Amino acid sequence: MERNEVVFVLGGPGSGKGTHCARIAAEFGYTHLSTGDLLREEQKKESELATKIAECIRDGQLVPSSTMVALLKEAILNGDSKRFLLDGFPRSKDNLEAWFDAFSDEEIQVSFTLFLHCPKEELKKRLLERGETSGRADDNVETVLKRFDTFEKESLPVVEELRRLGMVRKVSTVPARELVAHRVRRYFKGCRLVDPVERTLALIKPDATGNTNEILNRVEQEGFVVVGKIEGRVWSQQDAATFYSEHSGKAFFDTLVDFMSSGPIVQLCLEKVGAIKAWRELAGPTNSTDAKTLEPSSIRALYGTCGTKNAVHGSDSFASALREINFCFDQAGEAAAVVAPAEETAPAGGAEQNINGRDGSVDGGYNEDGFAKEERTLALLKPGISELHSGEERLAKHSLKSRNKFGHEERSSCT
Structure with a gap:
């Protein structure tokens, strides 16, 4: 039986999960499952469950894990795709436990967790601006602050647990949207080349x-x-x-x-x-x-x-x-x-320093769009060593490492 492939997508409220999931879904053929959208659709049914969901969202609280996983499972098993982005899941340790109760390793392969990181003040600013036009009940100051508190108490510990398992790919969403999109895209391009470890x-x-x-x-x-x-x-x-x-x-x-x-x-x-x-x-x-x-x-x-x-x-x-x-x-x-995979980090001086030279011109280490140049390198396992490294994944792991002109090691997203 072919397993479904899943990527967890986490980040604070307003970090850009929906925007970047939509882009990845369109480019790489994933089905984008937003937990927020699934819950809002369920609310339209005017059932007892819908009322309970509405109360949780209004109060900035998490919906019961069993409810959330049941909605996700129905969407996954009834979907036409085998590849899914779970936008906003798992938000808590209870979510994660409920997920494992619902799915076996034979049914689902979790490739990695995309963690979109953004400072609290920036997220607050974004959400309040969105609230002026979105009409969403949870885009107001009181609820926004509750959502921040819930994210820090419930979701960040999940990110840390998954990090120790080597499953977190962290990207700052502070820089310009196109630069963030480029960094996110690299992880999915890498997954097409190398089986997830x-x-x-x-x-x-x-x-x-x-x-x-x-x-x-x-x-x-x-x-x-x-x-x-x-x-x-x-x-x-x-x-x-x-x-x-x-x-x-x-x-x-x-x-x-x-x-x-x-x-x-x-x-x-x-x-x-x-x-x-x-x-x-x-x-x-x-x-x-x-x-x-x-x-x-x-x-x-x-x-x-x-x-x-x-x-x-x-x-x-x-x-x-x-x-x-x-x-x-x-x-x-x-x-x-426990060693974690390399992370994208926002430079202290802002996104501009990350892509431009001192004089403001595009630096030689980047292409004309301001993105880091992609390179390839050859790696050979010499006689007497190759027998110690069985499996194609070892060769892929080492051959996908490279160094840019500044001497910084760049590590493949899936190694």
């Missing part, structure tokens, strides 16, 4: 930390990139019980908690195309004894101690990867241990 959590358990170097060498040989690592952590029993809470009540739960809190572990965030499935295959069967027979070259077969002391852990789904990576890298000072 995934991130997954890998744990080296207490019985295998003595073999950490060997396991890490194997990880890199199989084409994974280690984008986050914390060594030497010792979990408390509460940490282990929380992490494995889905197994609470099962016969092996207490033994598992005791084992995972018995010594230091290594926490890894791994990146690769299809990382979740690939890491679980490399880890091998859950029971180390079975692994020695069924998959003798797997990590659990090589380094597992016994049936249940099985050397490593791996996330089993996109939802699990999101939860587990944020669990392991969420403490103070540790979020930085």
Whole structure:
């Protein structure tokens, strides 16, 4: 079954989500699903649900997640397209959890999250100007301020969680609209060239930390990139019980908690195309004894101690990867241990400095429209190295890196 492809599009109220989604939909063949439009259409039905939605919008509050996801699911499953831009979703952690409850990894592939960033004062100015002509009930000072507060409290934490999963592409919407559109467009052009990578959590358990170097060498040989690592952590029993809470009540739960809190572990965030499935295959069967027979070259077969002391852990789904990576890298000072993709940032001096030279003329590093020149480069994997980098995604990842004339590395949007 062909999976539907989804791009989450987030940003504060007035950040330009609708404008840029419409452009991308027209140019790249996506279906633009605006959560706001879906809710407004539902209100026209004059039902009890419509009344509740109207009250939420008027008060600047979020509509219940189950309602929002149900509307999205109906639109996706009944749509003619297989590619969707979800404008304004997910707005909260509850939204994200409801999404995972409604869709499996086999049904939906979330390629990335486009985060359109704009300062609060600029957003307020834009919305109040729009309110003069839009006729929308939520474009007034009181509701605008409530919407800002809701966005900061509910939506920004979602952006941060998705960032650790390597899924956020941040673009400032302060510069001129055409420049912003160009920057947004590059991410979608990149997605046509390279399959989107995934991130997954890998744990080296207490019985295998003595073999950490060997396991890490194997990880890199199989084409994974280690984008986050914390060594030497010792979990408390509460940490282990929380992490494995889905197994609470099962016969092996207490033994598992005791084992995972018995010594230091290594926490890894791994990146690769299809990382979740690939890491679980490399880890091998859950029971180390079975692994020695069924998959003798797997990590659990090589380094597992016994049936249940099985050397490593791996996330089993996109939802699990999101939860587990944020669990392991969420403490103070540790979020930085996970490398995020490169972001577009607005220069301190404004958009003009970003595209022009000191004298105001178009700088040599940019084309006549004021956009950064696109370049291509050749990358060769030399004899003795190529066998360490299996998979086309590794070649694509490195060959799509380039440096502009100022020495700044430009990274492909999907790597």
